Amino acid sequence: MFNKRTRIKELLKSNSVDFETTVMGWVRTFRNNQFIAVNDGSTNNNLQIVVALGMLDDSTLKRITTGACIKATGKIIASLGKGQKVELTADSIEILGDSDAEKFPLQPKKHSLEFLREIAHLRFRTNTFGAIFRVRHSLAFAIHDFFNKKGFVYLHTPIITASDAEGAGEMFKVTTFPLDGTAPKSDDGSINFKDDFFGRSTNLTVSGQLEGELAAMAFSDIYTFGPTFRAENSNTTRHLAEFWMIEPEMAFSDLEDNMNLAEEFIKHIIKYALDNNREDLEFLSQRLEEEEKQKPQIERSEMGLLEKLDFVINNDFERITYTEAIEILKECSHNKKKKFQYIIDKWGIDLQSEHERYLVEKHFKKPVILTNYPKEIKAFYMRQNDDGKTVAAMDILAPGIGEIVGGSQREERLEKLTQRMNEMHIPTEELDWYLDTRRFGACPHAGFGLGFERIVQFVTGMGNIRDVIPFPRYPKSASF
Ligand code: 4AD
Ligand code: MG
Numbered sequence: 001m002f003n004k005r006t007r008i009k010e011l012l013k014s015n016s017v018d019f020e021t022t023v024m025g026w027v028r029t030f031r032n033n034q035f036i037a038v039n040d041g042s043t044n045n046n047l048q049i050v051v052a053l054g055m056l057d058d059s060t061l062k063r064i065t066t067g068a069c070i071k072a073t074g075k076i077i078a079s080l081g082k083g084q085k086v087e088l089t090a091d092s093i094e095i096l097g098d099s100d101a102e103k104f105p106l107q108p109k110k111h112s113l114e115f116l117r118e119i120a121h122l123r124f125r126t127n128t129f130g131a132i133f134r135v136r137h138s139l140a141f142a143i144h145d146f147f148n149k150k151g152f153v154y155l156h157t158p159i160i161t162a163s164d165a166e167g168a169g170e171m172f173k174v175t176t177f178p179l180d181g182t183a184p185k186s187d188d189g190s191i192n193f194k195d196d197f198f199g200r201s202t203n204l205t206v207s208g209q210l211e212g213e214l215a216a217m218a219f220s221d222i223y224t225f226g227p228t229f230r231a232e233n234s235n236t237t238r239h240l241a242e243f244w245m246i247e248p249e250m251a252f253s254d255l256e257d258n259m260n261l262a263e264e265f266i267k268h269i270i271k272y273a274l275d276n277n278r279e280d281l282e283f284l285s286q287r288l289e290e291e292e293k294q295k296p297q298i299e300r301s302e303m304g305l306l307e308k309l310d311f312v313i314n315n316d317f318e319r320i321t322y323t324e325a326i327e328i329l330k331e332c333s334h335n336k337k338k339k340f341q342y343i344i345d346k347w348g349i350d351l352q353s354e355h356e357r358y359l360v361e362k363h364f365k366k367p368v369i370l371t372n373y374p375k376e377i378k379a380f381y382m383r384q385n386d387d388g389k390t391v392a393a394m395d396i397l398a399p400g401i402g403e404i405v406g407g408s409q410r411e412e413r414l415e416k417l418t419q420r421m422n423e424m425h426i427p428t429e430e431l432d433w434y435l436d437t438r439r440f441g442a443c444p445h446a447g448f449g450l451g452f453e454r455i456v457q458f459v460t461g462m463g464n465i466r467d468v469i470p471f472p473r474y475p476k477s478a479s480f
Contacts (some may be wrong), residue, residue, distance in 0.1 A: 006041060008038070008039065008040045008223050011047060012085065014044050016076075017386075018077060021075075023049070023071075024069070024072075025069070026067060026068065027067065027070060027099075028046050028066065028108060029066060034053065035048055035049070035050055036051065036072070037049075039130075040324060041124070043222065044283055047087070047088060048079065048081070048088070050087055051093065053088070056413075063095045063098055065098070066106065067125070068095060068098055068099040070094065071074060071094040072093050073092050075087055075088065075089050075091070098245060106126065107124055116467075116469065117384070122333055131277075131284050132280075133470065135281065136468060137271055138273050139272070139459060141271050141272075142273065143319075144225070147223045151221060152219075152221040152222055152248060153219040154222070154224075156226065157211040157224045158211065161203060161204075162198070162200055162202050162203070164203070165205065165209050166206050166207055166379050167424060171232045173201070173203055173231070174203055175202070176197040182360065207228055207247065208224040209225075209381075212224050213381075216251045217247070217443070217445070219307050220250070221251070222249050225245075225452075228241070237465055238402060239474065240453060240466070240473060242469075243452065243453050247450075248448065251444075252445065253409070253444065253445055253446040254392070254409050257446060258407055258447065259369050261448075262369075263316075263317050263369070263396075265450070266405075270309050270313050272312070274313070285305035290303075291463075297459060301400070309459065317368065317369050318369065319371065321372045322370055322372050323347065326369055329344040330344050332358065332362075334462075340352075341354060342355070347374070348374045348376065353402040356395075356397045357397060357399075357402055360397045360398065360399050366378050369394055369395070370395045370397065370427050372390040372392065372393065375391045381410050382410070384411060392408055394448070396448075398454070404458065405449065405450050406449055407446065408447075409444065409446040410445050412438060418439055442447060452464050
């Protein structure tokens with residue numbers, strides 16, 4: 001067996017010294033031919049390895065370079081130097097993998113996030129991305145923990161589908177047909193998918209919700225957690241073409257139950273990260289503070305990262321209707337002075353992220369749940385309210401991000417649902433299986449979708465969504 005090692009995180013937090021151990025990891029720095037700072041990704045803190053003078057020959061010393069992978073065996077002792085409690089005095093050092101110092105792109109200095117995005121295959125080895133992806137892991141774990149404790153069934157919904165769950169037409173096609181124009185055509189000139197792999201037109205899923213609803217009508221409470229794909233041409237700091245989404249779906253639930261669950265859920269996972277990733281969050285908080293120093297005073301956040309997260313878990317989210325939000329926005333001085341790019345002048349318009357952020361950051365200064373949107377700007381499956389104008393939708397808006405959750409109570413009345421689908425030109429024949437839930441034992445039910453990367457952004461304080469997913473996909477970019 002090769003792997004007999006102790007993780008650096010364990011060594012640094014243990015209080016015992018004077019024992020033999022082995023560590024393996026990647027060299028961050030090597031000073032004076034004597035002090036190696038090594039990191040194994042279990043924590044951002046490096047272990048200092050002390051090499052006695054004369055212990056290694058010159059050719060081995062030369063191979064201890066930034067980026068090289070090493071195995072070190074020796075004794076853990078109380079550190080003589082400053083900055084660390086313990087260090088390892090090496091008895092032996094083995095180079096597991098060389099790294100040419102001239103060519104290794106990560107130097108022990110500050111690199112820009114843009115540069116690191118270009119070398120995303122190596123950026124895991126920096127402190128910033130080490131912290132981000134350990135937090136991302138914890139949040140994913142906390143999500144499963146939350147729903148598991150509540151008795152929800154984790155449902156794996158398909159990635160290849162034949163439907164458009166959001167009815168927005170933002171889908172990536174899936175086909176094995178050649179792209180050279182020789183794909184079979186129907187009489188009307190359109191591609192005939194009968195002979196394609198699935199015998200029909202298929203695409204990557206935009207949401208697991210519709211399948212989730214089917215399962216909720218059997219298990220009562222389910223959730224999905226998987227990748228979703230949107231071919232929307234949005235080049236923003238909050239959009240990805242491939243992102244992960246968590247979608248719980250609950251039978252016997254209305255809009256209020258939905259909001260309550262979403263709020264409890266978000267607070268639970270943030271608290272989990274605060275309790276389990278303190279060190280990484282402190283590092284990220286510091287990073288954000290440094291970054292914000294570059295900004296003009298007025299654009300800086302009022303709270304530090306940890307303070308903001310504490311605030312969110314300890315305070316109720318504000319809950320207002322879309323109609324109330326429009327009133328606030330219409331009357332605010334920002335709107336009157338025409339400082340919004342899109343002026344709010346009438347009920348019915350879709351809110352842009354500048355409006356969402358105004359409500360959250362300037363007006364309420366806390367997360368806001370907006371409810372009961374005009375039906376024209378929401379999906380076909382949302383439950384129609386008695387006013388004939390709005391639907392039982394809810395979006396949760398977070399400071400610095402905007403929308404992190406989109407959800408609704410679902411239209412469980414067959415007639416109302418098919419009527420709305422017809423109005424919106426959603427083909428009812430193709431979604432006949434979905435309509436079956438409304439034919440056989442329908443009940444009031446509700447659910448929502450949390451954009452995973454958006455909550456990771458919120459918790460880590462990262463400004464760009466491309467920095468919180470290992471290998472981001474966005475317009476004109478699918479490297480690695
Ligand atoms: O609001 P959306 O489109 O809602 C749905 O897909 C519903 N089927 C959810 C449900 O009710 N089960 O997306 C939900 C969330 C958004 O609030 C946002 O956080 C995230 O998914 N999201 C994106 N995240 C990154 N990049 C994109 N292009 C995203 N589009 C949506
Ligand atoms: Mg939405």
